[in-house]
Amino acid sequence: MEQTPKASAMPLRIALILLPTPQFDLSTVEPSVLANYQTLQPELIPLLKADAPADMMSITISDDSDTNNFESQLNAATEAINNGYMVKLATATHGLLMLPALKAAQMRIHPHAQLAAMQQVSQVDVNEQPFQPGSHALNQALDQALNQAKRNLSDVSLNESFEALNSKQQFTAVYSLIQRLASRTHVRKAVELGPKQAKSHYWFSEFHQNRVAAINFINGPQTTSYVLTQGSGLLAPKSMLNSQRLMFVLQGNNQQQIAASITLLKQQLDSVQITGSDELYLEQQKVLLGIMQDNLIDAAKLIESDNSSAYHAVIQASSVSAAKQELAALNDALPSLFAEQADSSLTSKGLIQYKTPAGSYLTLTPLGNSNDHSQAGLAFVYPGVGTVYADMLNELHQYFPALYAKLEREGDLKSMLQAEHIYHLDAKHAANMSLGDLAIAGVGSSYLLTQLLTDEFNVKPNFALGYSMGEASMWASLGVWQNPHALISKTQTDPLFTSAISGKLTAVRQAWQLDDADAEIQWNSFVVRSDAAPIEALLEDYPHAYLAIIQGDTCVIAGCETQCKALLAALGKRGIAANRVTAMHTQPAMQEHQNVMDFYLQPLKADLPREIGFISAADLQQSQEFSVSHCALNSQVVAKSIADTFCQTLDFTGLVHYAQEQGAKLFVEIGADRQNCTLIDKIAKHDGANEPQRQPCCTVPMNAKGSQDITSVIKAIGQLISHQVPLSLQPFIDGLKREQASCQLKLANDTTAAASNEHHILREEV
Incomplete structure (x- = not known):
């Protein structure tokens, strides 16, 4: 890439949008596919509904052995954008739309990120290892990119470097970075994590500060640095429900009606064909998602109406087979549940509920009282x-x-x-x-x-x-x-x-009339299985121990650690030390x-x-x-x-x-x-x-x-x-709509690919 003097380097201001499929093409979008695109990425609607489809150039990122190919393709994309084109960069699995940020703003399209800078530097000192972090070439390329983006190094919250990646791998790395910016997800390095630690978490930023990321590719004597900033667009929410996380709502006014609902749902699930490993092909995933969506839409209508049934059973499972097992278990439990409800010998029946570790739940004593x-x-x-x-x-x-x-x-x-x-x-x-x-x-x-x-x-x-x-x-x-x-x-x-009430415990020192010359207080609190009365009877003998909390069958005592232990001994109980210093809920x-x-x-x-x-x-x-x-x-x-x-x-x-x-x-x-x-x-x-x-x-x-x-x-x-609490099921329903749209697009793409292979057609993009 030809070097540009720092004084004249201007931010690129290119909007970046992750595409639902790499086959996305404005000129050939069919109505059914259009609807799926709109469901998955509403931010594309202004583009999809434009009176005249914008000129779009497609560039395929290949596995070319030339590691500098990705940069040359980006240069070509930038030049095309300057000439009024939109550009789609794609591999066989991922697609990225690029267009001027101003044009995106005019069309009210919210990009997932913006490309602000792209700079390449050749290694000057051949004796220096170019791929080492902090090397001259890397520092110079990043400095120039930050200068072009009008950013400081302190603005960068993520700085990644990769060595010797081919073009497709470089594109994948950039695509992944845009995903993280658009989902606000910070991904941790696996080598830094323990076995039970989370692999990712929310990407936090300073208050009112946008996220800025740099990505550097080091290939032999050349280093290329890119600066990306977060866009105003967010990735669509992940669906809470999918083919591995199922939920159904069954309703009825009595045992017979709930049993009938169980039978009907089981028949519907029988129509979903599963493999021996309990996996589902795309077509069967689509069927299952449709059953789940229809079920929740019907449930939502009843929940919101005045004709809601007396009882709502919820089935949750991780697969079709597991759902059938949950249904069978609930069906077996119904007689005893309703028998308990009907037992007139029980003066107070208490809570009648059925629940499983998977999350399935039914209560015959709903406490939300949506009807009253x-x-x-x-x-x-x-x-x-x-x-x-x-x-x-x-x-x-x-x-x-x-x-x-x-x-x-x-x-x-x-x-x-x-x-x-x-x-x-x-x-x-x-x-x-x-x-x-x-x-x-x-x-x-x-x-x-x-x-x-x-x-x-x-x-x-x-x-x-x-x-x-x-x-x-x-x-x-x-x-x-x-x-x-x-x-x-x-x-x-x-x-x-x-x-x-923490740290030096100045409030406690004042209450105990201690001065600065007195020793530090050794404070602790203990959870003890005991009623409050026996503890209260002993407090007078231990003036620096306090009954802090009464909670069910346990209490918490707090104060001077020595006196608390002595009180526990007098009580004949063992306490579990909290080892936390706080004098809340005590007399001091x-x-x-x-x-x-x-x-x-x-x-x-x-x-x-x-x-x-x-x-x-x-x-x-x-x-x-x-x-x-x-x-x-x-x-x-x-x-x-x-x-x-x-x-x-x-x-x-x-x-x-x-x-x-x-x-x-x-x-x-x-x-x-x-x-x-x-x-x-x-x-x-x-x-x-x-x-x-x-x-x-x-x-x-x-x-x-x-x-x-x-x-x-x-x-x-x-x-x-x-429990018949008034609520909205729309977040579940909307997520299932996105899951279905994704399934339909994958099915359509698989069909297109199969047809292409059948007719031996090679489709190359320029």
Whole structure:
């Protein structure tokens, strides 16, 4: 490539769009194919519907042994674009459309990326190894490319180098980079990962900063550097459901109708021909996807109508064979389920439900009450500090790209999720986060999952409550605070979190009347299987040990490690050490009550969510007229409720019971992992044995450590469907439409290729 002086190098400004198929051709698009293109890539619609098809030149990237061929082809493409053409670069498997960025903007086409620079440098010093990182040729080529792109090296968030690739391999590397830019996915190097670590995660950027990537190809004495920037277009969401992840909804008003629905679905699945290895050919995948889509469309119509059936069963499976097994198991379970419901000897039948590890679910005691909103009992439960974990939520962005883009526009998503800690290559890094960072990441994960449920699936809670600092997550996530992002930097720097109730524990030192000359406090907390009363009876003998949390069949004691261990010995119990320093929910925290109030005194939105019953643990300590549930919300009420909860013993058992008395029945945990669900299940089990008069309740986790993120979401939605919670199935249906369109295009391309081979036609592109 002929060198251009730095002063005259101008950015290329070429829009790059990944094509659904390498056969994409504006001049020969048939109506059926056109519809599939529009389904898969709506950003191409302005181009596909243009009155006059634009002039498009096609260039095939071959396996030519000449490693410089790719660059010459790009030069030819650039020249053609300057002459008014669009250019399609393609291999047998991938296609890329290139056009001027200005033209793309005029046509309202959102590109996946932009090519901003392309520079080549020949090795000057033949004694220098050109392929070594930091070599003169590589540095010079990258410097010139950055200069042409009007970018600095500090702007580059990804810089990749490859040695001795042929033209097709170079194109594939560039194509992969565009994919990552368009899906906002950071792919980790396999050699750096442990066996349980995520292979990729969201590609975070600094607030309001576009992603910039450089890619360098080193071939013998020549180095070529390219600079790409993110485009305004996003890759279409990955479908949550596909031929390896199935979901069906069966409805009926009695056992016979549900059994009939099972029989009908089994007959439909029998029409899908599978191989011995349970794999499906494209044609059979298309049939299966059609059955699933039709099923969910019918279910959505019934769910949204007033004629919804009394019971909704959800079948989930990983294959057609597994789905048939799930159907058979459910059919076998129906008699006992309905017999339990009909047993008049049971004064309180409790929750009647059927569930499998695969996610299939049926309840005969639906607690969402979509037919009677006045009795609806859906409660969002927000977990406290310490539930976040390494690589959490790492794959959700690929299924909900628009949601992530929205969150990124609204605030600093990288800081909100504490990405530098959560997605650190050392998996142990997340476990050693400070209290403030844990709090931020906890609120961030809850905020994201709240928006996922409310925005994507249109799920609206009737109640909301939080475990400990989960109350802050509740106010931040449900449209109460005007600007919850403002608390991120405060949480990292305010003495409340850095030293008062964590770190040096200045609030505890003040309460214990210690001065600077006294030794550091050895603080710890322990989970112990015990009721609260025996612990409370011993506290007077151990003034520096505190009952911090009451939660089902366990309690948490915290304070001076020596006194906590002595209390446990006197109790005759063993405790599990948390090894985390926090004085929340202990008497010394009252030293910070006013500071906590000041910290959380945030402006509220003008239009507050009036339909949600907010429930605070602070309500347990005051009369009903002053409870959050019965007060008009204002900044003082919210801040005081958090401070009261923060500084006193947390009675989570009492909080759950209080929520049930308000009408909460179906508890959906909105945050990382499922610790609150486990606690509420234990509380419900204890209540079922000792307080049969209590209304039944059910828990639904949105996330579970060790499980695939999207699988957890699908299972949660399945339970909500069976509990008749009003929601939208459209995200599933839209994904299946894209899956079908992709199948149809692959089938069409296979047919075209077969016909070409049959007639021995060689199709070469110029």
